[in-house]
Each structure stands twice: as C-alpha cells, then as structure tokens.
Amino acid sequence: MVDVVTTRPPLGCTAVMLGLFRAALQEHQLPVTQQREAIARILFESGEHLSADEVSARLADVGHQVGKATVYRTLSLLVRVGLATEHDFDEGFKRFETRIGPAHHDHLICTSRGSVAEFQREDLDRLQAEIASHAGFHVLTRQLKLYGLCAECDAETGDALRKVV
Amino acid sequence: MVDVVTTRPPLGCTAVMLGLFRAALQEHQLPVTQQREAIARILFESGEHLSADEVSARLADVGHQVGKATVYRTLSLLVRVGLATEHDFDEGFKRFETRIGPAHHDHLICTSRGSVAEFQREDLDRLQAEIASHAGFHVLTRQLKLYGLCAECDAETGDALRKVV
C-alpha cells in the first residue's frame, strides 16, 4: 500500500506551480491574466482530477465569475505548457490534474463508486522501456488505467454474493 | 518485435464470433436481426479498431442501409455481451474492436500518424496482479496506451533534426 500516493499535493506546491505557469506565459509572451491565475490556482490547490465544470463551480465558490470558454482555454493551455495532464475516465468528459515533475503515475478506477486512486511503480517504467525498444517505438507518454473494484466495494460485492448463496 | 501482433483476425474467426453473438442474443431472449448480424460481421471481419462512423460507411459499401442509432446500439450491445471492447484514442470519438478470448492486449499509438499497433506481454499481467494485490484492488480490466512515435515517424523526426543542425 506504500506506493498508493495521496491526491493532496505537498504544501507550498501551489505557489511554485503558479510561478512556473507565470514563467511559461512570459516566455511565450502571453499575458498573465487574473482569470488564468484563478483557474490555475484552483487546479493546483485541489490536487484532484477536476473537470472543466468542477473548476467553474469552484471558481464561483471563491467569488470569481469566469466564462466556461476561458476555463477550457486555460486548462488546455496548462496542458500545452506541461503543467497539467488530461484524463478520460470514461465519464463522457475530460478531467485535468496538476502535473508535478517528470515522475509518472497511473490510476486505479473503481467502477462502482467512480473514485480514482493513484499509484507509482518504477518497474512499470522499466517494462515500458523494454516494450518500446522491443517494438521500435519511441514512447512519449503512457496512460495505464486499471478498472475494477476498490477494497471496500469488493468486500460489499462479496457480502452480497454470500447473502444470495 | 515478435509480440507485436497483427490486427487481422485468424481465418474463420468471423463465423465463430457470429455464432457466439447469436448464442448470446438467444440466451438473453433478444431477436437476431439482420442489422445486428451485419454490424457484428463488419466488426468481426475487419479486425481493426472501427468507429461507429466507419462501421456505418462499410455497411453502406456492402449495400446495407442501417441507421446510425442502430449501429451505436448494436456496438454497445456487443460490448455488454463481451464480444467487443471500446477504446478511446483521444480522437473525439470511440472505437470498437473484436474481443477474442480472455487474452488481453494493449496499444501503441503513434501520435504523428494516428496509427495503432497492438502488443501482448505476460509480464504486464503479472505486474498488474501485483499492483492490485498491493493496493487491495480487484482489477476487472485494464487499458494501457503508450503514446509516442512509431519507428518510421521517429526516424523522420531524427532526419528533420539532423537537417536543422
């Protein structure tokens, strides 16, 4: 269980990430607007997998009124500059997550409750490298999703079965 | 390279799969209609990753005029009875693929040309089992996608770089 990482980012991480975002914008000569900062802060602070809708809602909670188009534009901007990643957990919409450093992590998706846990395994990186060299393929990134039942839901299913039998 | 499998299914596979489909329909007391057979045949024969649109087009090529709603309904039916799998290669729509037997395979997606290759690694199954037991998670299925450049595109990129420098 030691490599199932929590979703909450380290303290002070938001400030660092915001700095990186500002730097990236300036590097590309793009204006650092209040909306961009607000959206990025929401994502960085949460450390969760947020949908565009959820980002919008949380902005409203904090008193910021930002158009949905801007939310989409900024999230995809964050992805383009490498500070966020996009995920599709088969919900009919995309989710976004802060991308911290080069370390890659993957996801366990509980199909019963829809929750998402993360994990990190170095042997996966090794295996990926082996597969790539084997197939003559140059891997840039990967997405590994394990769909199934988390421990709690699995236990419930077992209980339900035991009742039937 | 030996475990990069071809996408073409073994000969005679279509008939077997169609039989399984008919059996599944009968088991659930659902009618075996011409449209359902035609759609399933297109998918089974192609052995590729087809979108609903592509299935529609190929049906038209063969002279079958089938409504798009029926295509979607039948494809999702095939998924439900376990004879097809659904994939999202980040194209804005879903693709469907014949699911043959219990063996799982994963995908290499060339982001340059959009091509998809398949591979099979037993050590991945082992690693998956290890991750699952480690996290107390009951895995039902997985999706591993390696995004990057296929050998050809990677070589081209290299050439382009060499020209610049």
Place this chain on the structure above:
DNA sequence: ATCGCTGCAAACGGTTTGCAGGACA
C-alpha cells in the same frame, strides 16, 4: 497603442433518446 484575452452565445460533433412503424420468435 497593440496585441491577445474574455465572455457570451451560437455552432459543433459524437452519442443518445422518443416515438411510430416494422421485424423477429
């Protein structure tokens, strides 16, 4: 002052759904 961003609303595109008529068992 110049660009580029923002917000609104409309457009877009893949997918789903309601319903009248038709096909399968």
Place this chain on the structure above:
DNA sequence: TGTCCTGCAAACCGTTTGCAGCGAT
C-alpha cells in the same frame, strides 16, 4: 401476436469558435 427492434429526427452535452469589447504589457 406480442415484444423488441429499427430508423428518423430531435435532443443532449461536453467542447470549440466567432466576435465585440476589455485588459495586460
């Protein structure tokens, strides 16, 4: 004959886009 399917078209919904006005540099 009853049930479920089919096809059409409209609805749906997340996302993108055009454009007039505003904000950052």
